[in-house]
Amino acid sequence: MLEIRFHGRGGQGAVTSVELLALAAIEEGKFAQGFPSFGPERRGAPVLAFLRIDDHHIRLRCKIAQPDVVTILDPSLIRIQKPTADLKTNGIVILNTNKSLAEARQEYGFKHTLALVDANHIAREVLGVLIVNTTMLGALIRATGVVKVDSLEHPLRERFGAMAAKNFAALKAAYEKTVVEEARP
Amino acid sequence: MAKRVGIEVSLAVSHAVQLARAEAIAAYPITPQTHIVEHLSSLVANGDLEAEFINVESEHSAISACIGTSAAGARTYTATSSQGLALMHEILFIASAMRFPIVMTVANRALSGPLSIWNDHSDIMAARDIGWIQVFVQNGQEAFDHSIMAFKIAEHRRVLLPMIVNLDGFILSHVVEALEFADQDTVDRFLPPYSPWHQLDPKKPVTMGAFGMPEVFAEFKMKHQVTLMNSYDQIMKVWQEWGQLTGRAYHPVEHYKTDGAKILLLTMGCLSEVAEIAVDELRAAGQPVGLLKLRLWRPFPFAALREAVYGAELVIVCDRALSVGGAGGPVLSEVRSVLYPVVPHPKVLGYVIGLGGRDVPPEAFKEIFFQAQAEAEQEPSEEFYMYGVRG
Numbered sequence: 073m074l075e076i077r078f079h080g081r082g083g084q085g086a087v088t089s090v091e092l093l094a095l096a097a098i099e100e101g102k103f104a105q106g107f108p109s110f111g112p113e114r115r116g117a118p119v120l121a122f123l124r125i126d127d128h129h130i131r132l133r134c135k136i137a138q139p140d141v142v143t144i145l146d147p148s149l150i151r152i153q154k155p156t157a158d159l160k161t162n163g164i165v166i167l168n169t170n171k172s173l174a175e176a177r178q179e180y181g182f183k184h185t186l187a188l189v190d191a192n193h194i195a196r197e198v199l200g201v202l203i204v205n206t207t208m209l210g211a212l213i214r215a216t217g218v219v220k221v222d223s224l225e226h227p228l229r230e231r232f233g234a235m236a237a238k239n240f241a242a243l244k245a246a247y248e249k250t251v252v253e254e255a256r257p
Numbered sequence: 258m259a260k261r262v263g264i265e266v267s268l269a270v271s272h273a274v275q276l277a278r279a280e281a282i283a284a285y286p287i288t289p290q291t292h293i294v295e296h297l298s299s300l301v302a303n304g305d306l307e308a309e310f311i312n313v314e315s316e317h318s319a320i321s322a323c324i325g326t327s328a329a330g331a332r333t334y335t336a337t338s339s340q341g342l343a344l345m346h347e348i349l350f351i352a353s354a355m356r357f358p359i360v361m362t363v364a365n366r367a368l369s370g371p372l373s374i375w376n377d378h379s380d381i382m383a384a385r386d387i388g389w390i391q392v393f394v395q396n397g398q399e400a401f402d403h404s405i406m407a408f409k410i411a412e413h414r415r416v417l418l419p420m421i422v423n424l425d426g427f428i429l430s431h432v433v434e435a436l437e438f439a440d441q442d443t444v445d446r447f448l449p450p451y452s453p454w455h456q457l458d459p460k461k462p463v464t465m466g467a468f469g470m471p472e473v474f475a476e477f478k479m480k481h482q483v484t485l486m487n488s489y490d491q492i493m494k495v496w497q498e499w500g501q502l503t504g505r506a507y508h509p510v511e512h513y514k515t516d517g518a519k520i521l522l523l524t525m526g527c528l529s530e531v532a533e534i535a536v537d538e539l540r541a542a543g544q545p546v547g548l549l550k551l552r553l554w555r556p557f558p559f560a561a562l563r564e565a566v567y568g569a570e571l572v573i574v575c576d577r578a579l580s581v582g583g584a585g586g587p588v589l590s591e592v593r594s595v596l597y598p599v600v601p602h603p604k605v606l607g608y609v610i611g612l613g614g615r616d617v618p619p620e621a622f623k624e625i626f627f628q629a630q631a632e633a634e635q636e637p638s639e640e641f642y643m644y645g646v647r648g
Contacts, residue, residue, distance in 0.1 A: 091265070091433045098263030098435040106433040110375060110614065129396075129435075131530035133428045134618045227263075 073126040074218055075136045079155045080145035082113045085205030086121040088231065089143070093209060095227035096219045097125045105130050118149055125218055139163060143212050145191075145204055150180050159184055162255070166211050168192060168204055173253045183257055187215035189250040198242040206239040210246030221247055259503070260438045266397040267292035267430045269438075270336070270362055270422075273404035275306045276444040279334040279360075280451070281326030283311040283319045289338040289374065291364045291430050297334075316341040320348040320359075327357035328465055330456035332408060335359065338426055339366035339373075339380045346384060352419045353388035354481060355466055358411035358451070359419040361389075362404065365526065365577075366426035367613040375614020376426040378526065378577035382587045388481055390420040390488055391555040393525045398436040400424045402505060405439065409448050409495045416488045417454060423554070425527045427614070443502060486556045509558035510565045511550040514540055518547030520571045520630065521603075523592060525551045528575065528610070528617055535622035546626060557591065563599050572596065573629045574607045575622070585609060585641025604633050607641035621645065 076093075080086030087108040094106030102125055109120035122136045142155040143166040149155070156165055165184050168191040169176055176188055189211040191204035199207075206228065213221055224243060229236040264272075270293050274282070282301070284294035300306040309326065313319045316337050327333040337345065342363055352359055363381050367373040381391070390410060394400045403422045411420040424430055439447075455463060469477050492509075500506035513533050515521065524532045529550040539546045549565050549572075551558075566572055574593075576586020584590045589607030596602050606629045611617040625644055632638065 094433045095263040098261070103435050104263065104433070107428075107431055110427040110431065131534055132619070133425070133527045133531050134616045137618065 073124055073130070074141065074216065075139045076123040076125075076141040076143060076212070076216075076218075077136050077139040077155070078121040078123070078143045078145065079149045079153050080119055080121065080205070081115075081149070082117045082119050083115040084145045085203055086119055086145060089205040089209055090121040090123040092206070092224060092227045092231060093123055093212070093219065094125070095230075096223035099226060100219055100223050102126065103128060103130050105132075109135070118152055120153075141166065141212070141216055143208055144168060145208055147180075156182060156184060164215050166208065166215055168208055168211075173251060177256065183255060185215070185252065185255045187211055187250050187252045189246045191246055194242050194245045194249065198245055199238050207242040207246045210243040210248075211250040213243075214247045214250040215252050259440065259443075261435060262438055263433060263435050264397070265292060265431065265433045266400050266424065267364070268296050269397050269401045269436055270404050270424070271296035271300065272438065273401045274334050274360075275300050276439065276441055277334075277405050277408045277448055278332065278445075278450070279306070279308050279408075280331035281309045281311065281323070281333045282335060283313055283322035283326065283333075284335050284337070285313055285316050285319050285341065289341050289366060291336060291338060291362075291426070293336040293362055293364070293430075316344040317348060320345040320352060320361075323359045323361075324348065324352055324355065324357055327352075327359050328355070328457045330451070330453040332412070332451040333357070333359045334361070336362040336364070338364040339368055342380045342384055343368060346387075349384060349387040349389065351466065354477065356417040356484075357419055358408070358417055360404070360407040360411055361419065361421050362400075363421050363423050364426040364430040365423050373613040376428050377612045377614070378423075379579070379612070381421070381423050382578040382580070385555075385587055388418070388485060389555065390416075390418055390485065390492070391423060392421075392553055393423045393551070394429075395527045395529045395550065396436075397429065397432065397434045398505065399507075400429065401436055401438070402499060402503065402507070405444055405448065406495050406499050408451070410488065410492050412451050413491045413495075414454060416484070416491050418485060418488060423526065429527045437503075439503065447498065447502060489556050489558070492553065507552060508561070509551075509553035510561040511552055512565060513548040513550065515547030515549065515565070517545060519545040519569060520573065520626065521547050521549050521566060521569045522622060522626065523549045523551060523572055523574045523588070525554070525588060526577065528577065531617060531619050532575070532622045534619040535626065538619070539623060539626060544626070551588065557595065559595055562592065562595055566596060566599065566603055569603045571629065571633045572603050572605045573625060574605060575625065576607060576609050577611050579609050579612065579643070589641055606632060606637060608644045609641065610644045615645070
């Protein structure tokens with residue numbers, strides 16, 4: 073089972089991300105759970121969203137305590153939420169940043185496998201708005217291979233209708249541009 | 258043809274209600290509500306479900322409107338949660354005493370205070386004695402299946418009682434997961450249109466909800482009691498029939514790895530699958546443990562539970578509600594009372610867990626198992642235990 077936690081801010085679409093990816097995994101015949109951190113979160117406040125993907129029916133009904141992957145939509149959350157504190161040793165950090173791998177490692181002290189993409193830039197260019205949730209899915213798929221890129225097309229169409237094509241384009245652009253570096257313990 | 262889908266469990270319930278061709282839905286669309294009625298209102302507005310959707314100003318009015326539409330002969334549905342269920346309270350007894358087969362989903366959540374919106378079973382346990390049929394489900398598939406089956410059970414001529422399908426709030430209601438949808442043909446064949454025994458009709462006036470004078474009140478209550486207990490047979494028939502159609506069989510008390518178990522955990526709702534994981538690990542470590550999942554809460558499955566504990570020395574009941582000042586959780590009190598006549602009866606210890614959205618990972622059940630095992634070897638130190646609660 074792969075357990076992924078999204079760190080975002082209310083309104084950034086972290087919950088939509090996990091739902092889309094859960095749907096894509098289910099379309100591939102896998103089992104998945106996508107769910108928010110339940111609470112009275114408000115726009116701009118730090119939020120979490122959770123995703124489990126497995127080849128079998130999933131019986132857990134609790135939060136993800138030790139994720140395999142953390143996806144950080146907003147780097148300003150790193151100091152507030154400490155997303156990597158409980159990340160598995162062989163886990164992966166996926167970060168939206170315009171920094172280089174070396175700069176990000178130095179600034180945030182990440183030792184895990186690290187995947188970076190400038191999702192803000194892509195979202196602005198492709199979507200015309202600064203909403204990075206679907207863009208970051210491209211980075212996540214690049215770093216984990218958890219589903220095929222094409223499996224997102226249908227869930228995106230169902231969710232976004234006319235806006236689906238742009239979101240899918242942003243996702244694919246992020247998939248191409250994501251850089252991944254192995255853990256540096 | 259059945260279809261495998263990924264969907265939020267609340268929306269899956271809406272589609273089950275759509276497939277069941279509900280004719281009247283009344284709901285109050287504000288917290289504590291789920292996406293169930295929100296989605297149903299879209300289905301009705303878009304013409305995907307031919308039903309009367311009545312937006313009311315409170316849950317008290319929602320259930321009152323349901324009584325009205327059910328009295329008029331419509332297949333009636335509503336959903337609520339926590340404070341909403343509490344606000345319905347006085348009318349819930351009237352719905353069952355008047356024998357209206359309303360189906361309601363309760364996404365189980367805590368009652369405030371302190372103010373809470375999170376999951377536990379305190380809402381439904383405070384409505385334990387309302388005289389409705391009540392079941393608990395443990396995942397999205399079961400939520401879907403039971404939402405359809407409930408209509409067939411409730412509307413049967415020998416039952417005619419309202420029914421609640423309990424599903425855990427948030428940790429089940431708000432999760433996107435995989436499940437299998439039944440198709441409309443299958444549901445239509447399984448569930449014929451509702452044919453009311455009596456209905457309000459201006460052409461043929463009847464009195465409904467008349468006084469029960471002291472000379473007859475207790476007889477009515479007795480009749481209600483007998484009917485609710487007798488609904489058991491119909492519940493079994495409907496569950497069997499659905500099992501034959503879908504391959505998914507349901508039982509009042511479900512067993513997980515109970516063969517040769519000396520110690521049994523007992524859970525309800527979607528913590529049951531979490532407990533399964535703990536049982537797998539404890540069994541692998543050689544512990545003689547099994548799990549009983551109490552699906553049917555009303556009518557209480559007396560015989561099935563007594564049979565299920567045969568050979569066990571200790572039953573550990575996990576409640577997701579607290580009866581403050583009482584004998585622990587409501588499930589503990591009932592299980593203890595039901596098992597008392599069993600000779601020799603097993604020890605029964607109770608743990609209250611997961612209140613107000615407290616996370617319950619599999620490790621919790623393992624800890625409870627070891628604590629209870631130690632407690633059972635001596636005179637128990639408490640009437641019941643509140644697991645993981647800071648002093």
